[in-house]
Amino acid sequence: MPLTEEALQAIALTLRLAGSTTLVLLLLGIPLSWWLATTQSRWRSVIGTLVTLPLVLPPTVLGFYLLLMMGPEGPLGRLTTALDWGLLSFSFTGLLLGSVVFSLPFAVQPLQHAFVAIGPRPLEVAATLGARPLVAFLTVALPLAWPGVLTAVILTFAHTLGEFGVVLMIGGNIPGETAVVSTRIYGHVEAMEYGQAHALAALMVAFSFLVLLLLNLLQRRRSLRVMP
Amino acid sequence: MSLELSLSLARPDFQLAVDLQLPASGISVLFGPSGAGKTTLLRAVAGLEPGRGRVVLNGEVWQDSARQVFLPTWRRPLGYVFQEASLFPHLRVAGNLRYGLRHRDRSRDSVNAGTAVDLGALIELLDIGHLLERFPSQLSGGERQRVAIARAMAPGPHLLLLDEPLASLDRGRRQEILPWLERLREEFAIPMLYVTHSAEEMSRLADCLVILEQGKVRAAGPPAELLAAIDPPLVRGEEGAALLLGQVAEIDTRWHLARVDFPGGSLWLRDPGLAPGSPVRLRVLARDVSLATREPEQTTILNHLQGLIVGIADEEHPAQCLVRVACGDSSLLARVTRRSLSSLALAVGQPVWVQVKSVAIIT
The missing domain is CATH 2.40.50.100 (RNA polymerase II/Efflux pump adaptor protein, barrel-sandwich hybrid domain)
Known part of the structure; x- marks a missing residue:
């Protein structure tokens, strides 16, 4: 059956949310995971645990606290109100913030593993060849960690597509603003519109399958490449 | 023309304390059993280990802890050849060779940006011209080490540090590399610090010999003199x-x-x-x-x-x-x-x- 206007809107919003989340998490995750991979600081364990926390917490718990923080009485809510931005809850920006927190471990873990696997030697070599630390990072560490970066992108994107609990808690189900595919499916099922639920659900299954297949192929290629 | 090394470094299970004046020409060999601190000393000279003391090459102060001077590794005009070639796997041989040229040039604020070596002559000397378009994974062990030596030499370092560059190679490959090192000494007149535990390499290459034991200098001087010592003998x-x-x-x-x-x-x-x-x-x-x-x-x-x-x-x-x-x-x-x-x-x-x-x- 053809997709309705509302369904198309939900798909566009989902892709926009997943894309933005991935972008934000790359910018945030690369420095954070580099720090986690190389630091000797005693705060490493604490920060590392905090980053992993969204992996085990129920999305409702995350959503609940985020909602409280963004609400009119929460610290974030007060800040955004004072800045005349209004409240973040039930807005796309709020949803984006929730997704970033929720998918954080999916970006940081593969990046951190990739950086750890490189080891200190290539950066020492770069230093003996006159490259300052930032240059060495950009020209050696990042290219060598490239498979990890790609994995992080795919995992973050796919994980954001499938998120439901956090969205429902802080976003509600506002068409065009916070109604993503997963919440629309829920809405259709509630309203007994099984046909429309089917169309979106099948799309999600197909898309997720393709993404994971891509990831699989990518890891196969990576293990074939022999590093001297 | 001299290389002044006065370095100390303490680890829980190991203590390094050396005070050396070496000629800033020819090959100075750091010789000793494994665990003697040869590699640690070399890394400290490069600034890769946070040792305390002085490192001065021909008047260029790289480190002087008493005056709070510590140039980070990337600002010291040196070349370093590691035990394993450690070529960048994502760059072709040509990219590996150019890496130091690109970045060393920008660090003009370092003591001295180095005097660029004729890259063509270097490639010819080490006979790696036919390898330029290959990736490191496509090279043999001996070829990799030759590229690593050329890469370290390309930016025109003032001092070349070599950490058992032949140890990861089999005997045949070792005999293949040694003549290149000798030609490098003759044609580029760059002082080298060469770490090895092989008596053969040491007797062949050393112009000046430093014997390290348990983090201390046991003897330093001309190799023929030190090798003639019998009580105790240098090599048993x-x-x-x-x-x-x-x-x-x-x-x-x-x-x-x-x-x-x-x-x-x-x-x-x-x-x-x-x-x-x-x-x-x-x-x-x-x-x-x-x-x-x-x-x-x-x-x-x-x-x-x-x-x-x-x-x-x-x-x-x-x-x-x-x-x-x-x-x-x-x-x-x-x-x-x-x-x-x-x-x-x-x-x-x-x-x-x-x-x-x-x-x-x-x-």
Whole structure:
């Protein structure tokens, strides 16, 4: 059956949310995971645990606290109100913030593993060849960690597509603003519109399958490449 | 022209404390058993280990803890060849070679940006021109190490540090790389600090020898002198050998022999194909040298020299001992049995005839 206007809107919003989340998490995750991979600081364990926390917490718990923080009485809510931005809850920006927190471990873990696997030697070599630390990072560490970066992108994107609990808690189900595919499916099922639920659900299954297949192929290629 | 190294570094299980003035030319070999601190010292010179003290090369201060000076590694004009080639796997050979050129140039604020080496000459010298478009994973071990040496040399470092560059190679490949290092020394006149635990590499390459033991300098100086020490000997057992610095004096074309003169005598050996006048290093293993009280006659051994016993020391096995014989300004080591020593009544101060069974040319 053809997709309705509302369904198309939900798909566009989902892709926009997943894309933005991935972008934000790359910018945030690369420095954070580099720090986690190389630091000797005693705060490493604490920060590392905090980053992993969204992996085990129920999305409702995350959503609940985020909602409280963004609400009119929460610290974030007060800040955004004072800045005349209004409240973040039930807005796309709020949803984006929730997704970033929720998918954080999916970006940081593969990046951190990739950086750890490189080891200190290539950066020492770069230093003996006159490259300052930032240059060495950009020209050696990042290219060598490239498979990890790609994995992080795919995992973050796919994980954001499938998120439901956090969205429902802080976003509600506002068409065009916070109604993503997963919440629309829920809405259709509630309203007994099984046909429309089917169309979106099948799309999600197909898309997720393709993404994971891509990831699989990518890891196969990576293990074939022999590093001297 | 000197390299001043005064470095100390403390680890829970290890303490490094050295104070050295090395010539800023030729190859200075840091020699010693594993765990002696050779690599740690080299890394401290490069600024890769946070040692305390002074590192000054020809007046350029790289480090002076007393004055809070510590140039980070990337600002020290040095080249470093690691034990494993450590080429960047994501760059082709050409990209690896250019890496230092690109980045060293930008760090003009370093003590001195280095005087760029003629890259073409370097590629030709190390014979890697046909490898430029390959990735490191497509190179053999020996090729990788040659590229690593060229990469370290390309930005025109003021000091080249080499950390057992041949240790990861098999014997054949090692023999393949050694001549390149010697040519590098001749053609680029760059001082090198060379870490090794191989007596063979050390005797072949060292212009200046530093012996490290448990983080301290046991001895430093000209290798021929240090190698002649017997109490305790620098190298024990089968590898114990004296080093003679001489030059080819005469070629006997009939018997394919060459005469090499050294301060204190001369030796005949298989013609190595070098022109008269060429400088050579001879390594004479202590186990290939025997002693006699009269001039040997009717023997197949070609070389005998007259000398004076200047020292006798214990060997690892109680049956044997090590005898140091002075022949003019040079010294030879002989490993003989205690029984022979006793039956010939040999003692320090006594003149003897030295028979040399075999000599290895190492340069």
